Structures are given as structure tokens and as C-alpha cells.
Amino acid sequence: MASGKRCYYEVLEVSRDADDETIKKSYRRLAMKFHPDRNPGDQEADVKFKEVSEAYDVLRDSDKRERYNRFGHAGVSNGPGGPAGADVGDIIGDLFGDFFGRRQRGPQGGRDLQTTIEIDLVDAYRGTKRTLNIPREENCGDCGGSGARRGTKPAVCRQCNGHGVVIQGQGFFRIQQTCRSCRGRGTTITDPCEKCRGRGQVEQTRELRM
Secondary structure, rough: OOOOOOHHHHHHHOOOOOOOHHHHHHHHHHHHHHOOOOOOOOOHHHHHHHHHHHHHHHOOHHHHHHHHHHHHHOOOOOOOOOOOOOOHHHHOOOOOOOHOOOOOOOOOOOOOOOOOOOHHHOHHHOOOOOOEEEEEEEEEEOOOOOOHHHHHHOOOOOOOOOOEEEEEEOOOOOOOEEEEOOOOEEOOOEOOOOOOOOOOOOEEEEEEOO
């Protein structure tokens, strides 16, 4: 193990063969115990909070845990700052996100389309082709998908300051919710496009030969 750092299993007070749920429960207990909001001005508690968060960031990830088991701290080190990707906010979200709700990031999958084609037995045997008219949502050609009238731009949401989420509550237990004003986009349409009415998308029909 690298000098100056305690064993991550020792930090989280678990055995080396502990399962994921045991590791998560132990981290939750220690994180709440040493959280700075519960220990204002206590530098030792702050150091321990960061230590258990760093340990959990490694042991919760199967790849990092395997490298740590084989090579120790050197296997997960990314320079003086500690393990790569250690983000206390992400770790807390991983633990409490299911309870408080978490903002979904990245593009969402589109809806599946389903249709029915009737062909007779002869065509099924010989083979045939049909043309389908498929309705689908596409970016509006007038606004380029922004939803704002041509020549204008969406404005930064004043409610969330462009973050797409608002945080309610104080101290350790704070709830992050999708901004109702902009619905998580971070922007609002003050001058909507006339063609798509601010939606950014319009329905188009495409022919599919099959």
C-alpha cells in the first residue's frame, strides 16, 4: 500500500470479502457520522469524511476494486489528488438518489413504433414489398430544434440559473429536484417558434419501403 494512506477496507470498517451492500451500508453510516454539517469546525471529522468517501469511490466500482486488491493504492491513483473520478457529490447521489430523486442526464431513448401489415398467403410465399408511412418527431427546420423563434435564443432559466435543477432543504439532507419552470432544460423560451410552438420538434411522415 502507498505510504500515508490507510487500507480502504479498514477505513470503511469492512472485510476484504464484503459484498457491495455491506460496503454501501458501512459508508452511509460513516459518512453521516463524519459529515461536515454534523461536525462544524471539526477538521478531523472533515478529513475522515473525505477519507471514507475516497475509499467508497474505489470499493463501490468493481474495476477499481479489482485493481486496488491487486496493486494497492498505486492501482487506483491518479496523481496527488487521489483516485480518478472521486466525486463526493456523485457518491452521495448514488446512496440517496433513489430516495430523493435524481436528475436524469444525457439523451433519452425515443419511443418504439409499431404497425401491422396484412398480406395474403400467396404474397407471403412469393415475397412482396410494401410502403409504410412512418410518423416521427424531427427537429423543427425553422428554429433548428431550439424552440425559439428564428433569430432569437432560449433564455437562461431564472428559477434554476441554468442548472436545470433546484435544491431544497438545508444541511446534510437536501433534496435536488428538476426545475419546474424549465423542466430540467436550464433554459426557457420567451419568444417561441411559430412553426413548432416552442417544442423544437415537429411531426414528419417518412416512407419506408420493405
